[in-house]
Amino acid sequence: MPECTFHRGVETSVRCVECERPICPRDFVPTPVGYKCPDCARPLPSARRVVKARQLALAALAAVGVGAVGGLLIMMLAYGSWLLSIALGLLTGEAARRASGGHRQGAVVAVAAAGAAIGIALSGAGLLSALIGAAAAATSVSSGRW
Numbered sequence: 001m002p003e004c005t006f007h008r009g010v011e012t013s014v015r016c017v018e019c020e021r022p023i024c025p026r027d028f029v030p031t032p033v034g035y036k037c038p039d040c041a042r043p044l045p046s047a048r049r050v051v052k053a054r055q056l057a058l059a060a061l062a063a064v065g066v067g068a069v070g071g072l073l074i075m076m077l078a079y080g081s082w083l084l085s086i087a088l089g090l091l092t093g094e095a096a097r098r099a100s101g102g103h104r105q106g107a108v109v110a111v112a113a114a115g116a117a118i119g120i121a122l123s124g125a126g127l128l129s130a131l132i133g134a135a136a137a138a139t140s141v142s143s144g145r146w
């Protein structure tokens with residue numbers, strides 16, 4: 001029988017499903033795919049779950065862009081309609097979330113809200129519309145209705 005990787009002199013028939021090193025009952029960690037050694041069982045900081053600065057920048061760009069263009073349309077079509085500001089905010093939040101790679105983290109929410117506010121304010125739709133849009137954008141990112 002092979003000797004445990006972590007304990008000299010301890011024989012074991014269990015191997016880590018990932019690195020295939022022999023591990024004894026003192027070390028192995030049950031996982032959905034089988035027993036793993038403590039090294040492989042340790043959760044890695046997932047790149048997918050942690051939002052990167054570049055993704056945040058993309059989210060901000062998307063939010064400002066959609067907010068500004070949408071705000072202009074609202075100004076031309078409905079002269080700063082509140083209802084359309086909410087719709088625009090939701091759209092802006094969704095654009096920011098997609099641009100960030102589908103994240104729903106606080107940072108993306110903040111960036112989406114700020115981007116929507118800046119974009120809508122830039123379009124001249126007014127401070128109230130900007131605030132409404134920002135709130136809707138934050139809701140859109142965090143609630144995940146879409």
Ligand SMILES: [Zn+2]
Nearest residue numbers: 016019037040
């Ligand atoms: Zn292992």
Ligand SMILES: [Zn+2]
Nearest residue numbers: 004006007024
């Ligand atoms: Zn061991």
